[in-house]
Amino acid sequence: MSNAVATPAAGNGKLEFLVRGEHHPAQGTLLGFWIYLMSDCLIFASLFATYGVLSLNFAGGPSGADLFDLELVALNTAFLLISSITYGFAVLKMQQNSLRGTIGWLAVTGVFGLCFLAVELYEFYHMIHVGAGPQRSGFLSAFFTLVGTHGLHVTFGCIWLVTLLLQLRKHGLIQENKRRVFCLSMFWHFLDVIWIGVFTYVYLMGSMV
Amino acid sequence: MSEHHDHHDHAEEAPHSTFKGYMIGFVASVILTAIPFWMVMGNVLDSRNATVLIILAFAVVQIVVHMVYFLHMDFQSQGGWTMLSLIFTVVLLFITLFGSLWVMYHMNVNMMPSMMGAS
Structure with a gap:
C-alpha cells in the first residue's frame, strides 16, 4: 500500500524520498519482536529437550561432574546478570533523553557481554583440549549445541549492540533508535532468561551426577 | 474507553521502566542465583532429588522475576x-x-x- 514519492530537495539537486506508508499500529514492532523471541524460545525448548534426553549418554567419556567448573559458571552468570542491569540503566538514561548516558551504559553492557563470551570460549577450548569435544559423546554433542546456540545468540547480540551504538552516535535519540534500543533490550534480557535455564539444568544439575 | 485512547496517544512509547523496578529485579536475581550455586557447590543437602527440586523451583521463580522486572510483562501490554x-x-x-x-x-x-x- 505504500508509495514512494521522489521530490527534488532544495538546492543540491539530490532526490529525497518520502515514503507514505500505512499508519503503524501502536508498538507493533515491539509485539512482532516479542513473537520472534517466543519462536526463539521454542528453538531452545527443543535443544533443552535434546540435552535432557542425551544428558546421561556419556559413552564411557567424561560426565558433567568431571568437566564443569562451577566457579567459572558462577562468574559467567554474574557477567550476564550485571549486563542485564546495565542495559536497564541504559534504558533509564534513554527515558531521560540522555544520549551520552545511553551510549555509556550500552558500551558497559557490551563489555560484560564480551567477558561472558571470552569465558565461554575459554571453557569450550579447554573442554575440546582435554578430549571432551562435541564428537566425544551424545551428552557432549547436546551440551555444545545448547550452550553454543546460546553463546551464538550473545555474539549476535553484541554485534547488534555495536551497530546500535553507531546508529545512536550518528542519529541521536530519534524515535527509530529508541525502538531499536527497546528491541535489543528485550533480546538481551531474554538471553539472560535462557541462561537461567542453562546454568540450572545443564551446569548445576550436571555437576550432581 | 477513555483510558484506551490515552494509551494510543503515546504511540511508539515502550513500557515505562523505573530504577526501583530494575534494582528489585537485580537484587532478587542475585539472591535467587546465589542460593542454588551455594547448594550445589557446598553439597548442602544429602538428597540429590531434593536439591534438584529446590534449584528448579529457584530457576522458575527467577525466570518470573526476569519476566516481570526486566521484560515488563503484564496482562495490559x-x-x-x-x-x-x-x-x-x-x-x-x-x-x-x-x-x-x-x-x-x-x-x-x-x-x-x-x-x-x-x-
Missing part, C-alpha cells in the same frame, strides 16, 4: 497479546520438554538391549 503469546509458548515448551523426556525415558527403560536379548 499490547492489549494482552504479549501475555497470550507467552502463555502459548510456555504450553508448547512444556509439551516439548516433558513429552520428549517422558517418551525417551520409557524407550530407554523398556527397550534395553538385555531385554531384547532375553526374549
Whole structure:
C-alpha cells in the first residue's frame, strides 16, 4: 500500500524520498519482536529437550561432574546478570533523553557481554583440549549445541549492540533508535532468561551426577 | 474507553521502566542465583532429588522475576497479546520438554538391549 514519492530537495539537486506508508499500529514492532523471541524460545525448548534426553549418554567419556567448573559458571552468570542491569540503566538514561548516558551504559553492557563470551570460549577450548569435544559423546554433542546456540545468540547480540551504538552516535535519540534500543533490550534480557535455564539444568544439575 | 485512547496517544512509547523496578529485579536475581550455586557447590543437602527440586523451583521463580522486572510483562501490554503469546509458548515448551523426556525415558527403560536379548 505504500508509495514512494521522489521530490527534488532544495538546492543540491539530490532526490529525497518520502515514503507514505500505512499508519503503524501502536508498538507493533515491539509485539512482532516479542513473537520472534517466543519462536526463539521454542528453538531452545527443543535443544533443552535434546540435552535432557542425551544428558546421561556419556559413552564411557567424561560426565558433567568431571568437566564443569562451577566457579567459572558462577562468574559467567554474574557477567550476564550485571549486563542485564546495565542495559536497564541504559534504558533509564534513554527515558531521560540522555544520549551520552545511553551510549555509556550500552558500551558497559557490551563489555560484560564480551567477558561472558571470552569465558565461554575459554571453557569450550579447554573442554575440546582435554578430549571432551562435541564428537566425544551424545551428552557432549547436546551440551555444545545448547550452550553454543546460546553463546551464538550473545555474539549476535553484541554485534547488534555495536551497530546500535553507531546508529545512536550518528542519529541521536530519534524515535527509530529508541525502538531499536527497546528491541535489543528485550533480546538481551531474554538471553539472560535462557541462561537461567542453562546454568540450572545443564551446569548445576550436571555437576550432581 | 477513555483510558484506551490515552494509551494510543503515546504511540511508539515502550513500557515505562523505573530504577526501583530494575534494582528489585537485580537484587532478587542475585539472591535467587546465589542460593542454588551455594547448594550445589557446598553439597548442602544429602538428597540429590531434593536439591534438584529446590534449584528448579529457584530457576522458575527467577525466570518470573526476569519476566516481570526486566521484560515488563503484564496482562495490559499490547492489549494482552504479549501475555497470550507467552502463555502459548510456555504450553508448547512444556509439551516439548516433558513429552520428549517422558517418551525417551520409557524407550530407554523398556527397550534395553538385555531385554531384547532375553526374549
